[in-house]
Amino acid sequence: MKPIFGPGPSLQLRLLLAVVVSICLILTDANVGAFAKVRLYLHSAVSPLQYLANMPRQMMDSMSDQVMTRAQLQQQVAALRQRELLSRAEQLTMESLTKENERLRALLGSPLRRDNRKMVAEIMAVDSDPFSHQVVIDKGSLDGVYEGQPVINDLGVVGQVHSVGSTTSRVLLISDASHGVPVRVLRNDIRAIAHGSGELNRLDIPHLPRSTDIQEGDLLVTSGLGGRFPEGYPVATITFYEYQEGKPYADVQAQPVVALERLRYLLLVWPESSRQ
C-alpha cells in the first residue's frame, strides 16, 4: 500500500503553515496599502476565469438578440427614435442654460464646471461574496480606469472603483457597509454622509442632529466634498426619518435612486480635477 501522505511535512505541519500564511495575508491585505499593487497583478492573472464564467450569460444575451422578430426590432427602433428626439429637444435648452450658468459663475468668480469624460462599462459578474457589495466590470487599467474612480449610471451614483486589474476592475457599490458618500440635500443644501448599510436598498445617514430640516422624499445629491465624486449627481431619496427622545441623533435612512440589484451598464467618470 502507498504511504498515506508520502514524503514531505506531516498534515498538522501543513495546516499550521497554511493557517500562519493565510493569517499573515489577511492582515497585510487589510492594513498595508502598498499591497494594492500586488493585488493588481493577481487580479489580472485571474481575470480570464471571470471572462470564462461570464460566457454563458453573454451567449444567452446574443441568442436572445438573434431571435428577436422584425416587428419587435421595428418597435424598438421607433421607441428609441422618439426618446432621442425628446432628449435632443431637452438638450437644446440645456445648451443655453449651460452657457448662462457659465456666465453667472464667471460673474460670481467661482470656478467653471466642465463636462466630465465618461466611458460605458458593462457588468461582467456580480460578486457572490456575501459580505461586500461589489460588481466586476469589463474595463481596467488599460482603459485608464483608476482606483477610487466614481461610477454612475443613467439614474445616479452607483459606487466607486475599488481595485483595478488590466482588463477588469471591481466596483464597490454605495450600499456596501464600508462605503460612504458625501451628500447634500437638494432642497436646502444640508450636508451629510450617506453610509452603506450592507443591504442593497438602504443607506444610513448617521450623525444628523434632531433639529435638522430633513423629510421623507428629499433627494440627496453628491456634494463634491472629499473630491472623489463630482458634484450634483443624485444618490438616494430619504425614506425614513425618526427622532427618539434621548438619542443623540436622528435615525435617517435613504433608498439609492439606482436599483443596485439590477445593474447592467455603468458609466465611468473622469472628473475634471483628476486629469490635471
Added chain:
Amino acid sequence: MKIANSRSVVSASLFIALLLTIIPLPLGVDAYRPDWLLLCLVYWTIALPHRVNVGVAFTVGLILDLLLGSTLGVRALAMSIVVYLAASNFTRLRNFSVWQQAMVIGLLAAVSKLVVFWAEYLVNVVHMPENYFHSIITSVVVWPWVFLLLRKLRRQWKVT
C-alpha cells in the same frame, strides 16, 4: 503518465467548481448556491488524501479569494481547515454511507462559513446576511450527486 492524468482530472474538476462558484446567478437564488469548491475538494481529499490535502486547498482558496474580491487569505484559511479535518478522518469518512457523508459535509460547510465570517469580521466592517447559512442545506442535498459523479470520473480515468 498516470500521475499527469490524475493531476489533470483533479485540477479540471476544481477548475469547473471555481467557475460554478463565480458564475452570475439571480439575486434570490444566489444565497442557495452550493459550496461547489468545498464539495469537490472534500471529495478528492477523501479519495486521494496523499495527493489533495491542505496545500491544494490553500491554493484554490486563495484563487477564490481573488475571484470574489474579498480579503485575501480568508477562504484560503477556511478551505485549509476544512480539508485538514477531512484528511485527518478520511478512513472514517470513506466508510460512511453517502447520506452520513452528506451530514458531515453540512458540518464542514458550516465550519468554513463561520471561519470566513470571523476572519472578515476581524478586519472589516461586515454584517451577516440573514440567509448566510442557507447554502449549507443545498450543499448537503447536492453532495450525493457530486460524490457519484466524481467517483465515476475517478474510476473511468483510473485516477490514483
